[in-house]
Amino acid sequence: MIKSLDELQKIKEAELEAIRLREAGQKARIVVGMGTCGIAAGAREVMAAILDELGKRRLTSVAVTQTGCIGLCAQEPLVDVILPGKPRVTYGKVDAGKARQIVAQHVVNGIVITEWVVNRGEV
């Protein structure tokens, strides 16, 4: 328990530092579809992999959210990446391994993994 709280304190300090560096509204966002068929298709494991990857990299400047059913069953699990000032990119049929690569390549380096993209928002 004590060790857990120390760890929490470190996360808190890193995030406070990130808030100081970041300008308001400049936060990247990752959204995972969490409807019933998303959950059945493994969306929670995708979310867990994303959290683990962001945790390992201590990336506090990314907001992680889930959304309900969006009616795209067949493409589930779905992950949206929205980088500040960039249009939304939607990845389909994501699994834990793909999710880690999406964090490493797209979220960290800004390189879209085109072959997994199922939809893109307007610029």
Place this chain on the structure above:
Amino acid sequence: MEELALHLLDLLENALAAGARHILITIEEDGERDRLIVTVQDDGRGMEAAALEKALDPFYTTRTTRKAGLGLSLFQATAVQCGGTLTLESQPGQGTRVVAAMRLSHPDLPPLGDMGATIATALSREEPVELIYRHRRGRQEFQFSSTWLQLHLGEIPLNCGPVLDWVQRYINKGLAELYGGDQS
């Protein structure tokens, strides 16, 4: 669903979709009475009597994105299969309570699964929600409160990777201790 925790996530998604600001999850494992009782209570918009009656029908949903609403009927099927029941109580404007009771020793009972990931997923949202998770096993209890965590974090939002990743591990560690695992 292969895990009780996945059924639970589905209930949590329903509660969040109903605009809940407070959610209480309790899991009670009573070996003496051979009962496992899972409860999710929320203060969301609730359901009218007519909607409540239809909520367990797999072809009923208020969503417009897909024709069938499966979450509740799937969990009910699991509960019935495991010698139990799923009951719904709801009042419009007051909130909803879902109770699933099962036989703890039933061979078809799905494993609890990754509760840490389920809770972390439910907390990954912009709008704040106060979530309490209580898990009792015989005389032992584990509890997690997002309110406590938010107090601890101050201005920092809960929904960033490192915090939610911590939540996931914290809960799974607490549960491992509850199950008698030797965790340091």
